[in-house]
Amino acid sequence: MVKHRTTLTFYGGVNEIGGNKILLQDGDTRVFFDFGMSYALKKQFYSPPFLSPKTEKSLQELGILPRIEGAYRFDGKAPSVDAIFLSHGHMDHSAYLSFIKREIPVHCGETTKIILEALSENRRADLEFDVEGIDFKPFRTGNKITVDDLEVEPVHVDHSVPGAYGFIVHTSNGAVVYTGDFRVHGAKPEMTREFVEKAKDAEPLAVVTEATNMTGASVSSESEVEGKLNSIVEQTSGIVLASFALTDVDRLNSFYRVAKKNGRCLAVSLKQAHVMEALRRDKGLRVPPLRDESVLIFRKSKKRYDRWEGQIIERYKERVVDVFEVSKRQCSAILAMSFYDLEELVELQPSAGSCYVLSASEPFNEEMEMDFERLCNWFRHYGLPQYHVHVSGHIMPLQLKSILKEVNAARVFPIHTDSTELFVKFMRDLKGQVVPPEKGREYEV
Ligand SMILES: [Zn+2]
Ligand SMILES: [Zn+2]
Secondary structure (H helix, E strand, C coil): CCCCCEEEEEEECCCCCCCCEEEEEECCEEEEECCCCCHHHHHHHCECCCECCCCHHHHHHCCCCCCCCCCEHHHCCCCCCCEEECCCCCHHHHHHHHHECCCCCEEEEHHHHHHHHHHHHCCCCCCCCCCCCCCEEEECCCCCEEECCEEEEEEECECCCCCCEEEEEEECCEEEEECCCCECCCCCHHHHHHHHHHHHHCCCCEEEEECCCCCCCCCCCHHHHHHHHHHHHHHCCCCEEEECCCCCHHHHHHHHHHHHHCCCEEEEEHHHHHHHHHHCCCCCCCCCCCCCCCEEEECCCCCCCCHHHHHHHHHCHHHEECHHHHHHCHHHEEEECCHHHHHHHHHHCCCCCCEEEECCCCCCCHHHCCCHHHHHHHHHHHCCCEEECCCCCCCCHHHHHHHHHHHCCCEEEEECCCCHHHHHHHCCCCCCEECCCCCCCEEEC
């Protein structure tokens, strides 16, 4: 194969958790890995819903959306990007597809496509998240996608959303590995293991790795979380209120199993039911059926329902409950609720001995952008103690170090972290060179 110049440029995910946008160029071929929204940058200027960006111009002006000629729908230039590869469906990796020219193909796992299309249906039209018209090209592990002379090999990894992948990119100079977001303490560590094996075999020139958990690391696992949830539910005499991320299927399954085990029903929101219904179409996933006797669908009190909400209510009539019904059966329910559902507590009137479980932490998850102070005031008002039971979707430092040693790339680029310097020091005895990337700078590999 003819050797071209191969470079990496990081347009996001630099010194911040999320917002990944990594350009890989091999000769004339230009491919992006992820195209996410940067919550950290956005927070510096905006506070939705009242102070929100109105146009892409504002986002570019403030440096939230990088200037990349020929990438965006609004720039009227010929496409300058050959393809985009998404590692998974979290917004900090995928949302800014919104701005991408529709003729640029977007390769992603089948599950990611399902998730993004479902979320796009059940959210109001949004400048920063709109996948209408995107040319999704779904893949599965084992597929190899060629873009000109590049060959991209997606390999599944375990993360807090199903359908997450790492990539091994075979360039004209050798392999470049991108981890996406991953972990080895989740429900399917063997998937991450397979990715690491393949990455190692590729003898990569460079690894672009997530490094989220350099501070506040812990030793736990998804199964330990389930045990803890069970112990809380076992002891609770009233209703169990719970918050967890909409697309975290492992956690959903944990709550479902715990509900079943304790003779309770798990009441999910219409939004969650809609995502679950979509994900049930993915044969590779285990998602609780909405007609299951341990599942209820909680219909919030409001005057008008969106079309997709009406459809869910119609299709699963016999499983749909309102706040009054839940209020009558508190001791036999786990009610999944978000910050936006707190007003329901007024009718629910949690009985003595009820409690609240926060089973999420990632602040870049839209569902969890909670205002903790207000949340606490509600729970104080109703006498609800709060438990925090969670395990991160991201790999822990010692495990990451051992994996990077094993993969043994010539260069390591840490991204998706606010502790880049710490990472560089902690990893300084790796054989390869650790390079803290600068935003917008081109690195030859
Ligand atoms: Zn992420
Ligand atoms: Zn993620």
